[in-house]
Amino acid sequence: MIGAVLAAAQNASAPVLVAQNIAFGIIAVLMIISAIRVVTAANVVHAAAFLVVVLAGVAALFILLGAEFVAITQVLVYIGAIVVLFLFGIMLTRAPMEGTESPSRDNWAIAGATGLLLLALLGYTLWDGFGKDKIPGDLTPTDTGALSDVIFGQYLVPFEVVSLLLLAALVGAIVIARRD
């Protein structure tokens, strides 16, 4: 897929930065391999480690797209907090550490077929709909001040709703997990 995109890029008229494309290719291959390992690894702790690679790859893509604040938030919240939460969940539920039994259910073949079908559908639709669209080559990093102006201006009410949602989730998680 990457090779096809690069070949198409050479034929197009607008300039394409080679370094950006090489960086994207490396990150993409790492992410795909790690994501496949996340859903197939027998050892759940290894799966969590591969999840870290995928999340870091997403943060790298955000930096490639000039979204620095989102990238840093991704590292802080996902790699810093959510992965630790997952490791606590693995620890507290005493999940099987060895590959003594299959990590997948019996319907893994149907699941794989569903995934491939969905990928084919999405791939065709995206190719058909956005085949020519380019990301501007001379993009500058997003101004974090401008981003905060949008959050606390246009999206102030949704922001407050998200705060309430986090509070509700906190209380709900304590109530559900409490031993009584």
Add this chain to the structure above:
Amino acid sequence: MFLNQFLMLAAALFCIGVYGVIARKNGVMVLMSIELILNAVNINLVAFSTMTGALSGQVFALFVIAVAAAEVGVGLAIVLAIFRNYKTVDLDQVDLMKG
């Protein structure tokens, strides 16, 4: 860079996540697969935001990250409650509501 590079990568991540949600036995692993799906969505949002120059996409990506944090908290609490009641997190054995 083409927009489609990012959209195709996100689609691949999404489909791998869907496979994980359907096929994995361990409840914690299903939550991890959901994280893959949410990250695919975030890549799409930020890619469109960069292409159009509007910042709304990045704001929504931040919202998705916050909601994902809440979702993981509640989800892991539910998995812990299942483990306490069933002594397992194997989703094949949690079939109380199966007809």
